[in-house]
Amino acid sequence: MPECDTTELRSLFLFESLEQAQLDRLCRGGRIATFDPAMLFTEGELATCFYVLLDGEIALTKRSGGVDIETIRTTQRGAYFGAWSAFLDDEQTYETSARATAPSRLFIIDAASLGDFLRSEFPMACHFLVGATLGRFSQNRIVGPHDRLIQLSQLTAGLTHELNNPAAAAARATSELRTRVAGLRNKLALLADGSMSLDSMQALVDISNTAAEGLTEGPGLGPLQKSDREEVIGEWLDARGVADAWDIAPVFAEGALDTDWLDRVAAAMTDTGGSLDHAVRWLSYTVETELLMNEITGATARVSALVLQAKQYSQLDRAPYDIADLRTLLTDTLAMLSHKLGPQITVVEDFDDTVPAIPCWPAELNQVWTNLIDNAVTAMRSRGTLTVRTCRQGDCARVEVCDDGPGVPEQLKARVFDPFFTTKPIGEGTGLGLDFAARTVDKHGGSLWVESSPGDTRFISLLPLEAPEART
Numbered sequence: 389m390p391e392c393d394t395t396e397l398r399s400l401f402l403f404e405s406l407e408q409a410q411l412d413r414l415c416r417g418g419r420i421a422t423f424d425p426a427m428l429f430t431e432g433e434l435a436t437c438f439y440v441l442l443d444g445e446i447a448l449t450k451r452s453g454g455v456d457i458e459t460i461r462t463t464q465r466g467a468y469f470g471a472w473s474a475f476l477d478d479e480q481t482y483e484t485s486a487r488a489t490a491p492s493r494l495f496i497i498d499a500a501s502l503g504d505f506l507r508s509e510f511p512m513a514c515h516f517l518v519g520a521t522l523g524r525f526s527q528n529r530i531v532g533p534h535d536r537l538i539q540l541s542q543l544t545a546g547l548t549h550e551l552n553n554p555a556a557a558a559a560r561a562t563s564e565l566r567t568r569v570a571g572l573r574n575k576l577a578l579l580a581d582g583s584m585s586l587d588s589m590q591a592l593v594d595i596s597n598t599a600a601e602g603l604t605e606g607p608g609l610g611p612l613q614k615s616d617r618e619e620v621i622g623e624w625l626d627a628r629g630v631a632d633a634w635d636i637a638p639v640f641a642e643g644a645l646d647t648d649w650l651d652r653v654a655a656a657m658t659d660t661g662g663s664l665d666h667a668v669r670w671l672s673y674t675v676e677t678e679l680l681m682n683e684i685t686g687a688t689a690r691v692s693a694l695v696l697q698a699k700q701y702s703q704l705d706r707a708p709y710d711i712a713d714l715r716t717l718l719t720d721t722l723a724m725l726s727h728k729l730g731p732q733i734t735v736v737e738d739f740d741d742t743v744p745a746i747p748c749w750p751a752e753l754n755q756v757w758t759n760l761i762d763n764a765v766t767a768m769r770s771r772g773t774l775t776v777r778t779c780r781q782g783d784c785a786r787v788e789v790c791d792d793g794p795g796v797p798e799q800l801k802a803r804v805f806d807p808f809f810t811t812k813p814i815g816e817g818t819g820l821g822l823d824f825a826a827r828t829v830d831k832h833g834g835s836l837w838v839e840s841s842p843g844d845t846r847f848i849s850l851l852p853l854e855a856p857e858a859r860t
Contacts, residue, residue, distance in 0.1 A: 393415075417505065423531065476503075515844055596670070617646065725765075729765065
């Protein structure tokens with residue numbers, strides 16, 4: 389084994405400022421080794437050694453989406469890698485894989501020996517480094533759940549707002565329905581006083597049943613059509629002396645009824661000797677009752693749909709790890725964030741139907757989409773076009789969350805996924821959203837990156853179509 393030469397170590401930028409005694413100590417704890425092209429260590433293994441390149445070439449790779457992505461390739465003397473966080477007392481793992489890509493000569497020192505050297509020779513610096521590392525970990529541990537609680541509270545507020553609209557509509561319609569049902573009961577007195585024959589009553593019941601079926605099944609009118617129809621019906625009723633004609637006309641117009649239908653009502657009353665005025669009032673109560681019941685049905689259906697979307701978004705009734713459809717996850721997330729998107733944001737859904745369901749943690753991916761969409765909305769200042777796109781890319785599903793905002797400055801692209809990095813004002817962002825998104829996608833064996841230019845920013849996720857090796 390070649391001897392360690394302190395003169396050679398001093399020629400490296402990493403060691404040039406050390407005292408001779410410190411260099412002697414490093415040489416005693418380390419060794420020089422030569423390697424043919426080969427793997428030196430693998431990401432995730434226990435970090436046992438610290439390496440410094442003396443001669444040759446080294447490549448570092450990071451596992452992502454089931455493939456090894458090269459992050460660094462260098463021939464620079466003094467380049468270091470491996471157990472660089474040996475100053476920490478706890479055992480560490482290699483964060484990358486390293487391979488000698490050419491015959492290489494390396495200075496190698498055990499992580500334990502390097503840790504002892506750093507803590508004894510540079511205690512103050514180590515205290516700073518340990519404090520910064522553990523402090524950041526502690527902040528992440530404390531602020532991370534708080535950040536997710538803030539997101540949860542925002543989603544809850546949005547869901548409450550969305551639920552309030554149909555709930556209030558159902559309550560109002562129920563109150564009005566009670567009044568109309570009371571009116572129908574009062575009209576029953578017509579039978580008792582003999583002013584309406586049984587034949588006339590039977591004719592009205594048949595007509596009202598037919599009208600009710602049309603109200604349930606038929607399409608409604610547009611605002612302009614409804615206004616025109618209301619005027620025609622009002623004139624028809626007024627010409628025949630029906631009291632409160634212009635109060636009744638909007639009810640029939642809302643139900644998409646017309647004067648042909650009223651002609652049939654008038655003919656039925658003529659044939660049975662009934663009163664057209666009484667018949668029209670009876671039918672107006674019937675039509676309005678059906679309209680109110682339709683409104684209640686629509687409102688309660690909207691409430692049920694919102695609850696179902698919230699349930700699907702939270703994945704409460706599913707296993708933590710499951711097969712899930714990306715399109716469903718994305719549309720559920722968009723539904724939950726509809727209150728935040730607002731009327732000035734156009735949402736474009738561009739989904740590839742050939743993308744199969746994938747094995748994943750659905751609830752965690754929903755949080756990823758939430759963070760990416762929230763980031764896009766903020767970038768656009770709540771005005772612009774948000775595009776959510778899926779497609780296949782090899783053996784992965786590709787998901788893009790795009791916005792037409794000002795873009796990410798080139799100097800910030802490398803930092804957007806760093807924990808606690810944010811461009812939002814103090815108090816508005818913790819800087820953990822994109823960090824969480826990147827770590828979650830990585831947990832799935834995928835990769836997340838940003839491509840940005842003014843007017844076109846894309847956060848792109850690649851997720852494997854088949855389950856990668858279990859990762860924690």
